[in-house]
Amino acid sequence: MAVLVLGINHRTAPVEMRECVAFAPETLPSALRQVVDTKRVSEVAILSTCNRTEVYCATDLDGERQLLDWLGGFHSIDALELAGCCYVYWQDEAVRHMMRVASGLDSMVLGEPQILGQLKDAYASAREAGTVGRELTRLFEQSFSIAKRVRTQTSIGENPVSVAYAAVAMSRHIFSDLSENRALLIGAGKTIRLVAQHLRELGLIDITVANRTLERAEELAAEMGGQGIRLSDIPEVLPNADIIISSTGSPLPILGKGSVERALKQRKHRPMFMVDIAVPRDIEPEVRELSDVYLYTVDDLREVIEENIRSREGAAREAENLIESGVSEFMYQLRALDAVATLKQFRGQAERVRDDEVDKAVRALQAGADAETIVRSMARALTNKLLHGPTVQVRKATAEGRADVAEWLRELYDLSPGRPNGKGGNADGNAAVEPIFVAEQRQKV
Incomplete structure (x- = not known):
């Protein structure tokens, strides 16, 4: 079995494709x-976020094609297109x-910390489903350990910037003083919680959370001094919202073009800033066509994110x-484990x-044979049988020009050139092998 990762992310596919392969929690x-x-596939875990869907597997070498076909079939997407x-x-x-990924180096926002929690959730889900075993468990745990070292030993986590922060930062291009604005946050997960925190830090105090x-909406809103409402109440508060940021797990859009158009009329076309962080999207793409609406998706946050990347490049190199170092350590352990099965068989x-x-x-002893003769015969037979296979294979390999096999034999048995090895040994360490070969030839004759 080998470790395989098959995935799609913000660098390889637009949001339209990413939302098609996203997995709902249920x-x-x-x-x-x-x-x-x-x-x-013997082991599997799936990570699905707004920016990526990745499948982690322990599989055989033919698993890639079958996994791709399965992913396309599960989401009703042509495998070639995928x-x-x-x-x-x-x-x-x-x-x-x-x-x-665990360390935030493959994220849209370099060094963002949320992905580690999402990866831990993916691991927990796979464990609960009973689809991870020894190999993936070790890989996840090693990845978490390395991510922790990256956080503690580099400055990549200083002044954290996430997609949530990028969304809030972009709103300042539309509204210079956020303290005078009202925000409607749709969802009550980790991302929206971060959005609410960043808005509060920038002076916005009028926050409504819809969920x-x-x-859950009231719980989060209470922390921010705002109000919580149901999703069904959104049309009532939408006309008063200057900033709308949405991140839910809904498979269908929550805000449509018609409801936003009606809200704009009540606002007398005062501008509305919207960021749809969700995948699949919470806000219909057609909303972008409306005047006085500034709608952005996660793919539109690149300018803010690229600035963040430049500021963290030094820390990224350290990471x-x-x-x-972590890869080398893991692969060393993996190879050592691979040897265990062979050594057990040997x-x-x-x-x-x-x-x-x-x-x-x-x-023979029970039949009354001489004890010394039996011991010597047993020792000779053991030696011949244990060394017969290696002797034949080393001679064959050497004759074929594969001198490295003989060198491995020297290393395995410490047969240093120039040093006698055992009774009757010579400088080449061949005396112990020759009698076996000769004995084999005699038996054939």
Whole structure:
């Protein structure tokens, strides 16, 4: 099994495509189980945010095609169209990508901290669904550890700038003094909470929070000194809102062109600033056609975000070094684990040979044979049987010009040139092997 990451993000696809492959929280458990039911994938976790959808797998080398077909089928998208927007990483590249994602280095806003929490949620969902095992568990835990080191050992987290902050910062291009404006925030998740905090820091105090669950809306609004309402109450407060920022998990738009048009008439066409952070989108794209409405999506925040990237490039280079260290450490551990199965098989084979020879010796002793003769015979048989396979393969490899196999044998058994090795050994360490080969030839004759 190998580690595979297949994904789509803000760099490879527009928001229209990203919203088509987004996973709603209620569909995630069944989606995870469907992936492992393909049999090509033994472990899987899915990360789905406004900027990316990524599938993390432990799979065989044929799993990529089947995974792409499954993703397209699940979302009713042509696999070829999807393939044009996807990226695929294997093994160390997959590990490196996941650590960069966890550390905020692959985010639209360089170093943003929210993605780590989202990745932890993805891991928790996969654990709850029973679709992660030893390999992905180790990868997630190592990625979380590296992300923590990046946060504590570099300055990438100083003066944090997130998509939420970028949305609020852009509103100042329309309204110079936010303290005189009113905000309507749609949703009550982590992103909207950050938006509310940033608005308060910039002086805006009149905040209304709309959410499907009234209790959650009122809880967040109370923290900000605002009011909470249901989504169904939005048309009543919309005419009074200067700033509307939305981030929900709704599969369908919450604000349509008609309702915004009616609100504008009541406002006598005073401008409205809107940011739709959600994927799928909460605000119908046609709203952008209305005069006096400034509607932005996550893809429109690039200018603010690029400025943030420039200010954090130095810290990002330090973070990349930490990530490279983490990748090397993880791959070393992965290779060591891969060797465990081979070593178990090797030891098991040797133990079977040993047990067979011990059983023969015990039977001979019980029959009254000479003990010294039996011990010597058993030792000779063990030596011949244990070294027969390596002897044949080393001779064959050397004859074929693969001298590295003989060098591996020297390293494995510490057969340093010029040093005798055991009774009758010579400078080349061949004396212990030659009798076995000769004995084999005699037996063939």
